[in-house]
Amino acid sequence: MNILVLDSSTEACSVALLSEQNVVEKFEVVGRGHAEHLLPMINSLLAENGTCLDEIDLFAYGAGPGSFTGLRIGAAMMQGLALARGRKLIAVSSLAALAVRQQGLVLCVIDARMEQVYYGLYRIDDAVPPELIGEVGVSSPEAISLPDEGKIIVTGSGWDRYKDEFSQMQTCDREIIGVDDEFPHAADIARLAMHESTQGRATDPAEALPQYVRNKVARKMSER
Secondary structure: OEEEEEEOOOOEEEEEEEEOOEEEEEEEEOOOOHHHHHHHHHHHHHHHOOOOHHHOOEEEEEOOOOOHHHHHHHHHHHHHHHHHOOOEEEEEOHHHHHHOOOOEEEEEEEEOOOOOEEEEEEEEEOOEEEEEEEEEEEEOHHHOOOOOOEEEEEEOHHHHHOHHHHHOOOOOOEEEEEEOOOOOOHHHHHHHHHHHHHOOOOEOHHHOOOOOOOHHHHHHHHOO
16 A cells, blocks of 8 residues: 655644555655645655555645644645545644654643644554544643653653743653654654554545644634
8 A cells, every 4th residue: 555645733834645555755854834735745845756646545644733734735645645546644643653653651732823833642552543531632741641650751842942831840750851853753643554554544535634723723714
């Protein structure tokens, strides 16, 4: 199976191709302008690996939460590519993609602006997909509820933006370990999409929607 993946949920932009368990990726921190970067990156990735869009069996993308504009661009692009070829599409959590780059108890945080972060707490084990503990949400860093003890890895752009706030959550029983400059990667989303596919969770492209999390944003989009 060939799986083509992109992520544009943050200021980073990445595309990946998974084929027979081998994953190749192009990754770049672009800030803005995802729409101008994604298609050239996809075309270059496919050409370098002797593959074309018609040979893609499944499409996937990082569904957020994250940049509202970036999520819209990524979703629309992959929905269009999948629909045009009659293929299925899988929307994968960008927070889960951050989580699988670590081991243990991982708090994934993506800068949500307005002094808030999108967050999800995961337990990571090599043998299983990431286990979400509780729910994905959006709040100020200090309002996030964490276990009272143990080692917690904090990763994502939210850590880079609010490092001091998260560091203050350390206690004599709770150890906070931050990971700098981490973003969701399309290569990790590809592996998660492969697992989702084996569980029969690939969907019609129109049903693979972004995960905005902020209710006001999602409601405004649904009313258009």
